[in-house]
Amino acid sequence: MIMETKHPNPFRADYFLAAASSTIYLNQDANTLVQQTLDRGQGKLSDTGALCIQTGKFTGRSPKDRFIVRDKFTENTVDWGEINIPIAPEIFDNLLEKMEAFIQDKELWVRHCYAGANPSYRLHVTVINTTPWANLFCHHLFLRPAVDDPENDQQEWTILQVPEFLANPAIDQTRQENFTMINFSKKMILIGGSAYTGEMKKGIFSVLNFILPHQYNVLPMHCSANEGEQGDVALFFGLSGTGKTTLSADVNRKLIGDDEHGWADDSVFNFEGGCYAKCIDLHPDKEPQIYAAIKHPTLLENVGFFSGTNKVDFSDAGITENTRAAYPIDHIKNAKEYAVGNIPKNIFFLTCDAFGVLPPIAKLTKVQAMYHFLSGYTAKVAGTEVGVREPQSTFSACFGRVFLPLHPTRYAELLGKKLDAYPEVNVWLVNTGWTGGAYGIGKRISLHHTRAMVQAAIQGHLTDQPYTRHPHFGVLMPKTCPGVPVEILNPRNTWKNKEAYDKQAETLAKLFVQHSEQYQAEASQEIRNASPGLIQKV
Structure with a gap:
């Protein structure tokens, strides 16, 4: 069972704020928020007019300190574990009470906004912040309702972000003093101890990842999206460093959004406004x-x-x-004003393969698309993290495992249903990493060539090209591509030592198999059939 989303928030932010003794700034415009930040000595302007601030102790998300309230709405639906850490309702209630008391005499910045550019799936959000610059972030990243929008005063979800408030781990059962807690019954997100603004953005993304597949058959996606002149939509999935933002930013195509989208029955739509x-x-x-x-x-x-x-x-x-x-x-010149597009025509899974094994571009079947979506592979290279001396595989299911309240196979299966419904959709695996050898031996695939391959796929130039099947992964590699040297299209051909390539490919295939073992019990047979381990046995 899951609660409906289109009813008033059980925690009415306006009732709470009316009783507060704080000074409240409601729906301030961006210029005012910038000036308020400067007046309080919390930031400085750059030479281009950008507001520069520091988020303090936390400069990124803290996934191990994100909790979901375990109650009747979530107990049998959330994929509990290291990603989705349960917390008791009474712990949440106690923290909320303490946070309410804590902010009674503080200045508060409040914003009514929403997530979801498609009105059919709009999620209304009220954000309460204790700094003007955090509210500026919400102004930019969430969607901004028009002044005369009749839904302006609707309240569904509330984010209460109070970085100055610290939890007591011994009492509040948190790991440390900072925390993010999501309560699907009360439709609230509590954030304390961290001023990193991304916690708010990704908190709502996690909420949508729970609600949309359950209630609306909408696939939430951690991807960027753009649109051509003919209305053809392309999606770009990829972990950090794979080129998702770079490749989706195309002066010849309109940007729908750069990070979070939903795939509904009739459209792709941006969750965000920035x-x-x-x-x-x-x-x-x-x-x-x-x-x-x-x-x-x-x-x-x-x-x-x-x-x-x-x-x-x-x-x-x-x-x-x-x-x-x-x-x-x-701020992006060719951004689409109404951030909704058609069903995608091309989907790109981007990976930075530092092993030098995967082809620079390959076409995927439906089951291969589901398998690689569930894998969410890329690789770290030496120097990116302390102790990393050679390429290390990194897998993040659906290219955003830490944001998925449901089991990852739920999203992979939904992707498969979408591809069944729209068989004309092309799915491509694009390696933006190394060729001619692994990191330290080979070289990075030219961005110029990658752009040419992506453009060739989008323009349909690869549709009628002859293909070669990769012996370990089974993906289809085009034999030719406009604007790209033929010799780089098959990665094995770029290695001087072919036997070394085969050995490296076997190693990477085994890493894929090892990662996918954790999903075997929940994955469908067709997903399991796309495993490189099975392909090698055929």
Whole structure:
């Protein structure tokens, strides 16, 4: 059983706020929020007019400190474990009571907004923050209702974000002083101890990942999306460093969104109203659209500056490598105003394969698409993390495992149903990593060539090309592609030592098999049939 979403929030934010003794700023515009931040000494302006702030102790999400209330609505539906950590309802209630008392005499910034550009699946959100810049983030990242929108005062979900409030782990049963708690019965998200704004964005994404598949047969997706002149939609899935944002930013196509979308029966739609882009080493030549978007009133988090100036040094990782820019989607010149598109025509699963095994582009069957979606593979390279000296495989189911309240196979099966309903959809596996050898021996696949392959797929130039089947993964590799050297299309051909390639391919295939073993009990037979381990035996 799951509760309906279209009814008033059991926790009425307006009732609570009416009783509070705080100074409350409701639905402030972006310029006001920037000025309020500056007036309180909480930020500074860059030379382009962006508001630069620091989020303090936490410069990224803390997945081990995210909890879901375990009650009658979630007990038999949530995939409990290390990702979805249960917390008792009474613990949540006690924390809420303490947080309400804590903010009684504080300034509060409140915003009514929503998630979901398609009105049929809109989720109304009321956000309560204790800093103006956190509310500015919500202004940018959530969708902003029109002033005369009759649904403006609807309240479904509430986010209460109070970074100054610290939990007592001994009493509150948290792991440490910071926490994020999602309560599906009370339709609330509590955030304490962390000022990292991404916790709010991903909290609502997790809520949608729970509600949409259950109630509406909508597939929530951690992907970017763009649209061509003929209304053809392309989706780009990929973990950090695979090129998702870079490849979806195309001056010749309209951007629907860069991170979170839903696939309904008749459309693909953005969940958000803005972008939250990583900006470490940002350069105008490589990512001109993102670079140009960083202007007033963009929110820049944890960036450094060139000495003695207010000019941002995007190469400065002194605070964190996870520097971020939050801006409204209309900062991207070719963003689509109404962020809803048609059923996708092409889907790209991006992987940065540091083993040098996977082809630069390959076509997937439906079952292969389900399998690779469930795998969510990429690889880390030496130097990205302490102790990483050689390529390491990384798997994140559905390219966003930490945001999935339901079992990952539920989303993979729903993807399969979508592909059954729309057999004309093409699914591609794109390797933006290494060729000619693993990291340290081979070289990174040219971004120019990757763009050419993606464009060829989108324009239909690969449809009638002859294909070769990969011997270990079974995916179909085109023998030719416009604008791309023939010799790089089959990765084995790029290795001087063919036997070394075969050995590396066998190693990677085994890693895929080992990862997928955890899903065997829940996965359908057709997903299991796409395993590289079975392909090698055929």
